[in-house]
Amino acid sequence: MTAVLPPRTPVQRPTGGRLIDQFEYGLDAPICLTWELTYACNLACAHCLSSSGRRDPRELSTAEAEAVIDELQRMQVFYVNVGGGEPTVRPDFWHLLDYAIGHDVGVKFSTNGVKLNKARAAQLARTDYVDVQISLDGATAEVNDRVRGTGSYATAITALENLAEAGMKDFKVSVVVTRENAGQLDEFKALTDSYGAQLRITRLRPSGRGADVWDELHPTMAQQKELYSWLLANGDGVLTGDSFFHLSAFGEALPGLNLCGAGRVVCLIDPVGDVYACPFAIHENFLAGNVRSEGGFQRVWQSSELFADLRNPQTGGACTKCAHFDACRGGCMAAKFFTGLPLDGPDPECVQGYGEHALAARDLELVTPKSHIDHSHKGPVRGQPTLLGIPSIPAKICDESPLAGLDLR
Amino acid sequence: MTGPDTGPVTIPADEVPFDPSLPWRKSPSVALRPEPFGALVYHFGNRKLSFLKSQPLVAVVKALAEHPDVPSTLRACDVPEAQHRAYVTALATLSRSQMIERRDQP
Amino acid sequence: MPEQTETETPAPAAEEVLTEDSLVEEVSIDGMCGVY
Numbered sequence: 001m002t003a004v005l006p007p008r009t010p011v012q013r014p015t016g017g018r019l020i021d022q023f024e025y026g027l028d029a030p031i032c033l034t035w036e037l038t039y040a041c042n043l044a045c046a047h048c049l050s051s052s053g054r055r056d057p058r059e060l061s062t063a064e065a066e067a068v069i070d071e072l073q074r075m076q077v078f079y080v081n082v083g084g085g086e087p088t089v090r091p092d093f094w095h096l097l098d099y100a101i102g103h104d105v106g107v108k109f110s111t112n113g114v115k116l117n118k119a120r121a122a123q124l125a126r127t128d129y130v131d132v133q134i135s136l137d138g139a140t141a142e143v144n145d146r147v148r149g150t151g152s153y154a155t156a157i158t159a160l161e162n163l164a165e166a167g168m169k170d171f172k173v174s175v176v177v178t179r180e181n182a183g184q185l186d187e188f189k190a191l192t193d194s195y196g197a198q199l200r201i202t203r204l205r206p207s208g209r210g211a212d213v214w215d216e217l218h219p220t221m222a223q224q225k226e227l228y229s230w231l232l233a234n235g236d237g238v239l240t241g242d243s244f245f246h247l248s249a250f251g252e253a254l255p256g257l258n259l260c261g262a263g264r265v266v267c268l269i270d271p272v273g274d275v276y277a278c279p280f281a282i283h284e285n286f287l288a289g290n291v292r293s294e295g296g297f298q299r300v301w302q303s304s305e306l307f308a309d310l311r312n313p314q315t316g317g318a319c320t321k322c323a324h325f326d327a328c329r330g331g332c333m334a335a336k337f338f339t340g341l342p343l344d345g346p347d348p349e350c351v352q353g354y355g356e357h358a359l360a361a362r363d364l365e366l367v368t369p370k371s372h373i374d375h376s377h378k379g380p381v382r383g384q385p386t387l388l389g390i391p392s393i394p395a396k397i398c399d400e401s402p403l404a405g406l407d408l409r
Numbered sequence: 410m411t412g413p414d415t416g417p418v419t420i421p422a423d424e425v426p427f428d429p430s431l432p433w434r435k436s437p438s439v440a441l442r443p444e445p446f447g448a449l450v451y452h453f454g455n456r457k458l459s460f461l462k463s464q465p466l467v468a469v470v471k472a473l474a475e476h477p478d479v480p481s482t483l484r485a486c487d488v489p490e491a492q493h494r495a496y497v498t499a500l501a502t503l504s505r506s507q508m509i510e511r512r513d514q515p
Numbered sequence: 516m517p518e519q520t521e522t523e524t525p526a527p528a529a530e531e532v533l534t535e536d537s538l539v540e541e542v543s544i545d546g547m548c549g550v551y
Contacts, residue, residue, distance in 0.1 A: 019462065022446045027444055033550070256543065257546055257547050260548055261548050278549040
Protein backbone atom coordinates (compact mmCIF):
# COMPACT_ATOMS: atom_id res chain seq x y z
CA MET A 1 0.00 0.00 0.00
CA THR A 2 1.40 3.35 -0.99
CA ALA A 3 2.16 5.66 1.89
CA VAL A 4 0.28 8.92 1.72
CA LEU A 5 2.49 11.84 2.51
CA PRO A 6 0.96 14.34 4.93
CA PRO A 7 0.48 17.81 3.53
CA ARG A 8 3.44 20.08 4.09
CA THR A 9 2.75 21.88 7.33
CA PRO A 10 4.87 24.77 8.46
CA VAL A 11 6.72 24.22 11.72
CA GLN A 12 5.35 26.22 14.65
CA ARG A 13 3.82 28.83 12.39
CA PRO A 14 1.75 31.29 14.47
CA THR A 15 -1.94 31.78 13.74
CA GLY A 16 -3.32 35.23 13.07
CA GLY A 17 -1.19 38.16 14.12
CA ARG A 18 0.98 40.27 11.93
CA LEU A 19 1.68 39.44 8.33
CA ILE A 20 5.41 39.82 8.72
CA ASP A 21 5.40 37.18 11.42
CA GLN A 22 3.94 34.84 8.83
CA PHE A 23 6.49 35.90 6.22
CA GLU A 24 9.39 35.09 8.49
CA TYR A 25 8.39 31.45 8.19
CA GLY A 26 8.35 31.62 4.40
CA LEU A 27 5.78 31.12 1.69
CA ASP A 28 5.16 28.32 -0.80
CA ALA A 29 6.21 30.65 -3.60
CA PRO A 30 7.89 34.05 -3.58
CA ILE A 31 5.61 37.09 -3.69
CA CYS A 32 7.82 38.40 -6.41
CA LEU A 33 11.40 37.80 -7.33
CA THR A 34 14.33 39.32 -9.16
CA TRP A 35 15.57 37.64 -12.28
CA GLU A 36 18.85 38.78 -13.77
CA LEU A 37 18.65 37.76 -17.39
CA THR A 38 22.27 38.41 -18.33
CA TYR A 39 25.56 39.51 -16.84
CA ALA A 40 26.31 41.40 -20.04
CA CYS A 41 26.08 45.17 -19.87
CA ASN A 42 27.04 48.12 -21.99
CA LEU A 43 27.93 50.06 -18.86
CA ALA A 44 30.39 49.49 -16.02
CA CYS A 45 28.80 51.27 -13.08
CA ALA A 46 31.15 51.64 -10.15
CA HIS A 47 28.71 50.17 -7.62
CA CYS A 48 27.09 47.38 -9.65
CA LEU A 49 25.47 44.92 -7.25
CA SER A 50 25.91 42.05 -9.66
CA SER A 51 29.45 42.91 -10.86
CA SER A 52 28.12 42.78 -14.39
CA GLY A 53 29.79 43.54 -17.69
CA ARG A 54 30.65 40.36 -19.56
CA ARG A 55 28.15 37.77 -20.67
CA ASP A 56 28.53 34.39 -18.97
CA PRO A 57 28.72 31.63 -21.60
CA ARG A 58 26.56 29.40 -19.38
CA GLU A 59 23.57 31.76 -19.51
CA LEU A 60 20.13 30.17 -19.65
CA SER A 61 19.00 29.59 -23.20
CA THR A 62 15.74 30.97 -24.52
CA ALA A 63 14.10 27.59 -23.99
CA GLU A 64 15.43 27.36 -20.44
CA ALA A 65 14.19 30.85 -19.68
CA GLU A 66 10.77 29.92 -21.02
CA ALA A 67 10.79 26.88 -18.75
CA VAL A 68 11.46 29.14 -15.77
CA ILE A 69 8.53 31.31 -16.77
CA ASP A 70 6.34 28.23 -17.07
CA GLU A 71 7.32 27.30 -13.52
CA LEU A 72 6.60 30.78 -12.21
CA GLN A 73 3.19 30.55 -13.80
CA ARG A 74 2.49 27.20 -12.17
CA MET A 75 3.65 28.53 -8.80
CA GLN A 76 1.48 31.58 -9.33
CA VAL A 77 4.30 34.06 -9.00
CA PHE A 78 2.38 36.98 -10.44
CA TYR A 79 5.19 39.38 -10.97
CA VAL A 80 8.89 39.27 -11.69
CA ASN A 81 11.53 42.01 -11.65
CA VAL A 82 13.89 41.52 -14.55
CA GLY A 83 17.36 43.01 -14.49
CA GLY A 84 20.96 42.07 -15.10
CA GLY A 85 23.49 43.40 -16.29
CA GLU A 86 21.43 45.14 -18.92
CA PRO A 87 18.54 42.79 -19.75
CA THR A 88 17.69 44.40 -23.08
CA VAL A 89 21.01 43.39 -24.59
CA ARG A 90 19.79 39.81 -24.71
CA PRO A 91 18.51 39.33 -28.26
CA ASP A 92 15.54 37.34 -26.95
CA PHE A 93 14.58 39.93 -24.32
CA TRP A 94 11.46 41.15 -26.12
CA HIS A 95 10.36 37.61 -26.85
CA LEU A 96 10.76 36.63 -23.20
CA LEU A 97 8.87 39.72 -22.14
CA ASP A 98 5.92 38.74 -24.30
CA TYR A 99 6.22 35.12 -23.20
CA ALA A 100 6.04 36.04 -19.53
CA ILE A 101 3.07 38.34 -20.00
CA GLY A 102 1.32 35.67 -22.04
CA HIS A 103 1.79 33.23 -19.19
CA ASP A 104 0.29 35.28 -16.35
CA VAL A 105 3.60 36.64 -15.09
CA GLY A 106 3.73 40.43 -15.00
CA VAL A 107 7.12 41.98 -15.66
CA LYS A 108 8.93 45.00 -14.38
CA PHE A 109 12.32 45.40 -15.98
CA SER A 110 15.17 47.55 -14.84
CA THR A 111 17.27 49.14 -17.57
CA ASN A 112 19.83 51.87 -18.23
CA GLY A 113 17.68 52.81 -21.21
CA VAL A 114 20.16 51.97 -23.95
CA LYS A 115 17.61 50.15 -26.12
CA LEU A 116 14.55 52.26 -25.42
CA ASN A 117 14.25 54.10 -28.70
CA LYS A 118 10.96 55.60 -29.85
CA ALA A 119 9.75 52.38 -31.42
CA ARG A 120 10.39 50.29 -28.32
CA ALA A 121 8.88 52.98 -26.13
CA ALA A 122 5.74 52.92 -28.24
CA GLN A 123 5.67 49.14 -28.06
CA LEU A 124 5.93 49.22 -24.28
CA ALA A 125 3.27 51.88 -23.97
CA ARG A 126 0.74 49.66 -25.70
CA THR A 127 1.68 46.50 -23.76
CA ASP A 128 -0.25 45.57 -20.66
CA TYR A 129 1.30 44.09 -17.54
CA VAL A 130 4.76 45.49 -18.19
CA ASP A 131 6.48 48.07 -16.05
CA VAL A 132 9.74 49.86 -16.83
CA GLN A 133 12.32 51.19 -14.42
CA ILE A 134 15.15 53.43 -15.62
CA SER A 135 18.29 53.50 -13.48
CA LEU A 136 19.70 56.92 -12.66
CA ASP A 137 22.09 57.88 -9.87
CA GLY A 138 22.36 61.63 -10.26
CA ALA A 139 19.89 64.40 -10.99
CA THR A 140 22.62 65.92 -13.13
CA ALA A 141 25.01 64.35 -15.61
CA GLU A 142 27.90 65.51 -13.48
CA VAL A 143 26.78 63.50 -10.45
CA ASN A 144 25.34 60.57 -12.37
CA ASP A 145 28.13 59.91 -14.82
CA ARG A 146 30.81 59.78 -12.15
CA VAL A 147 29.28 56.52 -10.99
CA ARG A 148 27.62 55.20 -14.13
CA GLY A 149 29.94 56.48 -16.86
CA THR A 150 30.06 59.20 -19.49
CA GLY A 151 26.89 59.43 -21.53
CA SER A 152 24.81 57.26 -19.20
CA TYR A 153 22.78 60.23 -17.97
CA ALA A 154 21.99 61.24 -21.53
CA THR A 155 20.98 57.69 -22.39
CA ALA A 156 18.62 57.53 -19.42
CA ILE A 157 17.05 60.90 -20.12
CA THR A 158 16.49 59.99 -23.77
CA ALA A 159 14.71 56.85 -22.64
CA LEU A 160 12.55 58.87 -20.25
CA GLU A 161 11.69 61.30 -23.03
CA ASN A 162 10.76 58.48 -25.37
CA LEU A 163 8.58 56.77 -22.80
CA ALA A 164 6.80 59.97 -21.88
CA GLU A 165 6.24 60.89 -25.50
CA ALA A 166 4.86 57.42 -26.24
CA GLY A 167 2.28 57.80 -23.48
CA MET A 168 3.77 55.15 -21.22
CA LYS A 169 2.10 55.09 -17.83
CA ASP A 170 3.57 54.53 -14.39
CA PHE A 171 7.18 54.05 -15.41
CA LYS A 172 9.80 54.50 -12.77
CA VAL A 173 13.18 56.06 -12.21
CA SER A 174 15.24 54.11 -9.73
CA VAL A 175 18.00 55.85 -7.81
CA VAL A 176 20.59 54.31 -5.54
CA VAL A 177 21.16 56.82 -2.76
CA THR A 178 24.85 57.66 -2.31
CA ARG A 179 26.92 60.23 -0.47
CA GLU A 180 27.16 62.13 -3.74
CA ASN A 181 23.46 62.31 -4.64
CA ALA A 182 21.82 62.33 -1.20
CA GLY A 183 21.45 66.09 -1.47
CA GLN A 184 19.57 65.87 -4.76
CA LEU A 185 16.37 64.21 -3.56
CA ASP A 186 14.17 67.20 -4.37
CA GLU A 187 15.79 67.48 -7.79
CA PHE A 188 15.16 63.79 -8.44
CA LYS A 189 11.52 64.27 -7.54
CA ALA A 190 11.20 67.24 -9.85
CA LEU A 191 12.95 65.38 -12.65
CA THR A 192 10.72 62.33 -12.44
CA ASP A 193 7.61 64.48 -12.09
CA SER A 194 8.53 66.30 -15.27
CA TYR A 195 8.37 63.02 -17.23
CA GLY A 196 5.26 61.79 -15.49
CA ALA A 197 7.34 59.04 -13.92
CA GLN A 198 7.46 57.72 -10.40
CA LEU A 199 10.57 58.14 -8.27
CA ARG A 200 12.04 55.15 -6.56
CA ILE A 201 15.03 55.46 -4.25
CA THR A 202 16.89 52.45 -2.90
CA ARG A 203 19.69 51.71 -0.53
CA LEU A 204 23.28 51.20 -1.60
CA ARG A 205 24.55 47.86 -0.34
CA PRO A 206 28.22 46.77 -0.19
CA SER A 207 27.44 44.08 -2.76
CA GLY A 208 29.19 43.23 -6.00
CA ARG A 209 31.35 46.17 -7.04
CA GLY A 210 29.49 48.12 -4.38
CA ALA A 211 31.91 46.59 -1.89
CA ASP A 212 34.79 48.41 -3.57
CA VAL A 213 33.16 51.84 -3.34
CA TRP A 214 31.15 51.39 -0.15
CA ASP A 215 33.48 53.36 2.09
CA GLU A 216 33.37 56.46 -0.06
CA LEU A 217 29.84 56.19 -1.42
CA HIS A 218 27.57 55.09 1.39
CA PRO A 219 25.60 57.95 2.96
CA THR A 220 26.85 59.54 6.15
CA MET A 221 24.86 59.28 9.37
CA ALA A 222 23.72 62.86 8.90
CA GLN A 223 22.57 62.09 5.37
CA GLN A 224 20.68 59.04 6.60
CA LYS A 225 18.82 61.21 9.08
CA GLU A 226 17.98 63.73 6.37
CA LEU A 227 16.87 60.95 4.08
CA TYR A 228 14.60 59.57 6.76
CA SER A 229 13.04 62.98 7.33
CA TRP A 230 12.65 63.49 3.60
CA LEU A 231 10.88 60.16 3.24
CA LEU A 232 8.51 60.96 6.06
CA ALA A 233 7.71 64.32 4.49
CA ASN A 234 7.64 63.28 0.83
CA GLY A 235 7.13 59.55 1.01
CA ASP A 236 3.71 59.49 -0.65
CA GLY A 237 4.30 58.47 -4.20
CA VAL A 238 7.99 57.77 -3.69
CA LEU A 239 8.83 54.08 -3.77
CA THR A 240 11.65 52.57 -1.76
CA GLY A 241 11.43 48.85 -2.31
CA ASP A 242 11.34 48.67 1.47
CA SER A 243 15.10 49.03 1.31
CA PHE A 244 15.37 51.64 4.05
CA PHE A 245 13.71 49.66 6.79
CA HIS A 246 16.86 50.03 8.89
CA LEU A 247 16.00 53.74 9.12
CA SER A 248 12.79 52.90 10.92
CA ALA A 249 14.82 52.77 14.10
CA PHE A 250 14.92 56.58 13.95
CA GLY A 251 11.28 56.57 15.02
CA GLU A 252 8.12 56.13 13.00
CA ALA A 253 8.27 53.13 10.70
CA LEU A 254 8.46 53.77 6.97
CA PRO A 255 5.84 52.20 4.68
CA GLY A 256 6.59 48.66 3.59
CA LEU A 257 6.97 45.32 5.27
CA ASN A 258 10.04 46.52 7.15
CA LEU A 259 11.79 43.23 7.01
CA CYS A 260 14.44 41.36 5.08
CA GLY A 261 12.65 39.37 2.44
CA ALA A 262 15.62 37.21 1.43
CA GLY A 263 14.63 33.59 0.94
CA ARG A 264 11.28 34.25 2.54
CA VAL A 265 9.23 36.38 0.20
CA VAL A 266 11.81 37.18 -2.48
CA CYS A 267 14.91 35.70 -4.07
CA LEU A 268 17.13 36.04 -7.11
CA ILE A 269 17.48 33.86 -10.20
CA ASP A 270 20.77 34.75 -11.84
CA PRO A 271 21.70 34.51 -15.53
CA VAL A 272 23.08 30.98 -15.21
CA GLY A 273 20.09 29.76 -13.23
CA ASP A 274 21.64 30.00 -9.80
CA VAL A 275 19.15 30.89 -7.08
CA TYR A 276 20.36 33.25 -4.39
CA ALA A 277 18.52 34.53 -1.34
CA CYS A 278 18.67 38.09 -2.62
CA PRO A 279 20.22 40.08 -5.51
CA PHE A 280 22.46 41.79 -2.98
CA ALA A 281 23.81 38.48 -1.77
CA ILE A 282 25.41 36.95 -4.85
CA HIS A 283 27.89 34.86 -2.92
CA GLU A 284 28.26 31.12 -2.45
CA ASN A 285 27.06 31.40 1.16
CA PHE A 286 23.68 32.54 -0.10
CA LEU A 287 23.38 30.16 -3.02
CA ALA A 288 20.32 27.97 -2.58
CA GLY A 289 20.52 25.85 -5.75
CA ASN A 290 20.08 26.02 -9.51
CA VAL A 291 16.97 25.97 -11.66
CA ARG A 292 18.60 23.46 -14.02
CA SER A 293 18.58 20.83 -11.25
CA GLU A 294 15.85 18.27 -10.91
CA GLY A 295 12.72 19.88 -9.60
CA GLY A 296 13.62 23.24 -11.04
CA PHE A 297 13.06 26.52 -9.31
CA GLN A 298 10.16 25.23 -7.25
CA ARG A 299 12.25 22.54 -5.57
CA VAL A 300 14.93 25.10 -4.74
CA TRP A 301 12.45 27.59 -3.32
CA GLN A 302 10.55 25.05 -1.26
CA SER A 303 13.24 22.62 -0.17
CA SER A 304 16.71 24.14 -0.19
CA GLU A 305 18.62 24.02 3.07
CA LEU A 306 19.62 27.65 2.86
CA PHE A 307 16.05 28.85 2.58
CA ALA A 308 14.93 26.52 5.35
CA ASP A 309 17.57 28.14 7.54
CA LEU A 310 16.42 31.63 6.64
CA ARG A 311 12.83 30.63 7.40
CA ASN A 312 13.78 29.50 10.86
CA PRO A 313 13.71 32.84 12.62
CA GLN A 314 16.67 33.16 14.92
CA THR A 315 16.23 34.06 18.54
CA GLY A 316 19.01 35.70 20.50
CA GLY A 317 21.80 37.78 19.06
CA ALA A 318 22.96 41.23 20.02
CA CYS A 319 20.29 43.08 18.08
CA THR A 320 17.27 41.46 19.68
CA LYS A 321 18.10 43.12 22.98
CA CYS A 322 17.91 46.58 21.49
CA ALA A 323 14.73 48.58 22.08
CA HIS A 324 14.57 49.42 18.38
CA PHE A 325 14.82 45.86 17.10
CA ASP A 326 11.15 45.61 16.35
CA ALA A 327 11.38 48.57 14.00
CA CYS A 328 14.60 47.74 12.17
CA ARG A 329 14.70 43.93 12.50
CA GLY A 330 18.47 44.09 12.66
CA GLY A 331 18.82 45.63 9.20
CA CYS A 332 20.18 44.18 5.99
CA MET A 333 21.74 40.74 5.91
CA ALA A 334 23.83 41.52 2.83
CA ALA A 335 25.14 44.77 4.29
CA LYS A 336 26.31 42.94 7.38
CA PHE A 337 27.81 40.04 5.50
CA PHE A 338 29.87 42.04 3.05
CA THR A 339 31.24 44.36 5.73
CA GLY A 340 32.37 41.35 7.72
CA LEU A 341 29.85 41.81 10.52
CA PRO A 342 27.98 38.94 12.23
CA LEU A 343 24.50 38.39 10.85
CA ASP A 344 22.89 38.50 14.27
CA GLY A 345 24.51 41.81 15.13
CA PRO A 346 23.92 45.39 14.01
CA ASP A 347 23.70 46.65 10.46
CA PRO A 348 26.85 48.63 9.47
CA GLU A 349 24.62 51.68 9.10
CA CYS A 350 22.65 51.12 12.28
CA VAL A 351 21.09 54.47 13.03
CA GLN A 352 21.68 54.05 16.72
CA GLY A 353 25.40 53.87 16.08
CA TYR A 354 25.89 50.23 17.04
CA GLY A 355 27.06 49.43 13.53
CA GLU A 356 29.95 51.86 13.74
CA HIS A 357 31.05 50.27 16.99
CA ALA A 358 30.86 46.86 15.44
CA LEU A 359 32.86 47.95 12.40
CA ALA A 360 35.53 49.44 14.63
CA ALA A 361 35.63 46.27 16.65
CA ARG A 362 36.41 44.11 13.63
CA ASP A 363 39.75 42.37 13.54
CA LEU A 364 42.22 44.68 11.78
CA GLU A 365 43.38 41.72 9.74
CA LEU A 366 39.87 40.90 8.59
CA VAL A 367 39.39 40.37 4.90
CA THR A 368 35.74 41.01 4.18
CA PRO A 369 33.95 38.31 2.20
CA LYS A 370 34.32 38.66 -1.54
CA SER A 371 32.13 37.01 -4.07
CA HIS A 372 33.87 34.91 -6.71
CA ILE A 373 31.08 35.69 -9.11
CA ASP A 374 32.50 38.61 -11.02
CA HIS A 375 31.61 39.40 -14.61
CA SER A 376 33.10 42.87 -14.62
CA HIS A 377 34.65 44.11 -17.84
CA LYS A 378 38.34 43.32 -17.73
CA GLY A 379 39.86 45.98 -19.89
CA PRO A 380 39.14 49.70 -19.95
CA VAL A 381 35.57 50.54 -20.86
CA ARG A 382 34.66 53.44 -23.09
CA GLY A 383 33.19 56.19 -20.96
CA GLN A 384 33.78 54.27 -17.74
CA PRO A 385 32.94 55.89 -14.40
CA THR A 386 35.57 58.22 -13.01
CA LEU A 387 34.66 57.64 -9.38
CA LEU A 388 37.68 55.50 -8.72
CA GLY A 389 39.99 58.06 -10.28
CA ILE A 390 40.71 56.04 -13.39
CA PRO A 391 40.86 58.35 -16.42
CA SER A 392 37.97 57.84 -18.75
CA ILE A 393 38.28 56.91 -22.39
CA PRO A 394 35.96 59.37 -24.14
CA ALA A 395 32.66 57.80 -25.08
CA LYS A 396 31.37 57.88 -28.64
CA ILE A 397 28.17 59.86 -28.84
CA CYS A 398 26.17 57.07 -30.45
CA ASP A 399 27.91 54.10 -28.93
CA GLU A 400 24.96 51.79 -28.67
CA SER A 401 26.54 48.42 -29.21
CA PRO A 402 27.12 46.63 -25.95
CA LEU A 403 30.36 44.84 -25.23
CA ALA A 404 28.26 41.84 -24.37
CA GLY A 405 29.23 38.73 -26.24
CA LEU A 406 32.77 39.98 -26.69
CA ASP A 407 35.26 37.99 -24.74
CA LEU A 408 37.63 40.56 -23.31
CA ARG A 409 39.85 38.04 -21.63
CA MET B 410 -31.63 41.12 3.67
CA THR B 411 -29.44 43.08 6.01
CA GLY B 412 -29.23 42.61 9.78
CA PRO B 413 -28.03 45.12 12.36
CA ASP B 414 -24.49 43.78 12.18
CA THR B 415 -24.20 43.69 8.43
CA GLY B 416 -25.64 46.95 7.27
CA PRO B 417 -23.69 49.17 4.91
CA VAL B 418 -20.18 49.88 6.15
CA THR B 419 -18.93 53.41 5.81
CA ILE B 420 -15.72 53.77 3.89
CA PRO B 421 -13.62 56.87 4.45
CA ALA B 422 -13.52 59.89 2.14
CA ASP B 423 -15.67 60.18 -0.94
CA GLU B 424 -16.19 56.53 -1.62
CA VAL B 425 -19.49 54.80 -2.04
CA PRO B 426 -20.29 52.84 1.12
CA PHE B 427 -19.86 49.10 0.81
CA ASP B 428 -23.30 47.50 0.63
CA PRO B 429 -23.25 43.84 1.70
CA SER B 430 -26.88 43.36 0.73
CA LEU B 431 -25.90 43.36 -2.94
CA PRO B 432 -24.37 40.53 -4.96
CA TRP B 433 -20.56 40.57 -5.17
CA ARG B 434 -17.80 38.50 -6.70
CA LYS B 435 -14.04 38.30 -6.83
CA SER B 436 -12.87 40.49 -9.68
CA PRO B 437 -11.82 38.53 -12.79
CA SER B 438 -8.57 40.56 -12.90
CA VAL B 439 -7.62 39.17 -9.52
CA ALA B 440 -5.59 36.06 -8.90
CA LEU B 441 -5.83 34.30 -5.59
CA ARG B 442 -2.99 32.08 -4.41
CA PRO B 443 -3.46 29.91 -1.32
CA GLU B 444 -0.93 30.28 1.49
CA PRO B 445 -0.59 28.34 4.72
CA PHE B 446 -2.22 31.15 6.64
CA GLY B 447 -4.80 32.29 4.10
CA ALA B 448 -4.14 33.63 0.61
CA LEU B 449 -2.26 36.12 -1.47
CA VAL B 450 -4.54 38.24 -3.65
CA TYR B 451 -3.08 40.17 -6.56
CA HIS B 452 -4.91 42.52 -8.93
CA PHE B 453 -3.25 42.46 -12.35
CA GLY B 454 -4.86 45.74 -13.32
CA ASN B 455 -4.13 48.06 -10.41
CA ARG B 456 -1.13 46.06 -9.10
CA LYS B 457 -2.51 45.98 -5.60
CA LEU B 458 -1.47 43.15 -3.37
CA SER B 459 -3.45 42.00 -0.36
CA PHE B 460 -3.22 39.16 2.06
CA LEU B 461 -6.24 37.38 3.41
CA LYS B 462 -5.19 36.23 6.83
CA SER B 463 -7.78 33.59 7.47
CA GLN B 464 -8.82 30.50 5.56
CA PRO B 465 -12.57 31.14 6.11
CA LEU B 466 -12.18 34.57 4.53
CA VAL B 467 -10.58 32.94 1.51
CA ALA B 468 -13.57 30.63 1.23
CA VAL B 469 -15.94 33.57 1.52
CA VAL B 470 -14.22 35.54 -1.24
CA LYS B 471 -14.40 32.54 -3.54
CA ALA B 472 -18.05 31.85 -2.66
CA LEU B 473 -19.34 35.39 -3.12
CA ALA B 474 -20.27 34.80 -6.74
CA GLU B 475 -22.62 31.99 -5.79
CA HIS B 476 -24.72 33.89 -3.30
CA PRO B 477 -27.12 36.81 -3.57
CA ASP B 478 -25.48 38.85 -0.83
CA VAL B 479 -22.75 38.88 1.79
CA PRO B 480 -24.73 37.60 4.79
CA SER B 481 -25.88 34.50 2.95
CA THR B 482 -22.30 33.89 1.80
CA LEU B 483 -21.05 34.16 5.37
CA ARG B 484 -23.69 31.75 6.59
CA ALA B 485 -22.94 29.29 3.81
CA CYS B 486 -19.29 29.36 4.81
CA ASP B 487 -20.10 28.74 8.46
CA VAL B 488 -18.71 32.05 9.68
CA PRO B 489 -19.94 32.55 13.26
CA GLU B 490 -22.45 35.41 13.62
CA ALA B 491 -20.19 37.15 16.10
CA GLN B 492 -17.53 37.52 13.40
CA HIS B 493 -19.82 38.78 10.65
CA ARG B 494 -19.00 42.42 11.33
CA ALA B 495 -15.28 41.78 10.99
CA TYR B 496 -15.81 39.91 7.73
CA VAL B 497 -17.97 42.66 6.28
CA THR B 498 -15.27 45.17 7.15
CA ALA B 499 -12.67 42.96 5.47
CA LEU B 500 -14.81 42.72 2.34
CA ALA B 501 -15.27 46.48 2.35
CA THR B 502 -11.49 46.83 2.34
CA LEU B 503 -11.26 44.43 -0.58
CA SER B 504 -13.88 46.33 -2.52
CA ARG B 505 -11.96 49.55 -1.99
CA SER B 506 -8.93 48.03 -3.71
CA GLN B 507 -11.21 46.49 -6.36
CA MET B 508 -10.36 42.95 -5.37
CA ILE B 509 -14.06 42.24 -5.25
CA GLU B 510 -16.67 43.93 -7.38
CA ARG B 511 -20.39 44.23 -7.69
CA ARG B 512 -21.91 41.72 -10.03
CA ASP B 513 -25.10 42.21 -12.00
CA GLN B 514 -28.24 40.80 -10.48
CA PRO B 515 -28.89 37.26 -11.77
CA MET C 516 -5.39 38.47 -17.85
CA PRO C 517 -7.36 35.21 -17.53
CA GLU C 518 -8.61 34.23 -14.12
CA GLN C 519 -6.29 31.93 -12.20
CA THR C 520 -7.52 28.53 -11.12
CA GLU C 521 -7.23 28.00 -7.41
CA THR C 522 -6.82 24.84 -5.39
CA GLU C 523 -9.17 24.32 -2.50
CA THR C 524 -7.73 24.58 1.00
CA PRO C 525 -9.52 23.21 4.03
CA ALA C 526 -10.71 25.71 6.61
CA PRO C 527 -9.23 25.21 10.10
CA ALA C 528 -11.53 24.85 13.08
CA ALA C 529 -9.73 27.50 15.14
CA GLU C 530 -11.99 30.17 16.63
CA GLU C 531 -9.70 33.18 16.71
CA VAL C 532 -10.63 36.40 18.39
CA LEU C 533 -10.90 38.62 15.37
CA THR C 534 -10.19 42.31 15.42
CA GLU C 535 -11.57 44.22 12.51
CA ASP C 536 -8.23 45.03 10.96
CA SER C 537 -6.75 41.58 11.27
CA LEU C 538 -8.32 39.78 8.33
CA VAL C 539 -6.96 41.72 5.34
CA GLU C 540 -3.60 43.37 5.02
CA GLU C 541 -2.54 45.37 2.01
CA VAL C 542 1.05 45.37 0.89
CA SER C 543 2.73 47.38 -1.84
CA ILE C 544 4.13 45.25 -4.66
CA ASP C 545 7.23 47.40 -4.26
CA GLY C 546 7.15 47.05 -0.50
CA MET C 547 9.43 44.11 0.15
CA CYS C 548 13.18 44.29 0.40
CA GLY C 549 15.47 42.26 -1.83
CA VAL C 550 14.00 43.19 -5.17
CA TYR C 551 15.44 45.58 -7.76
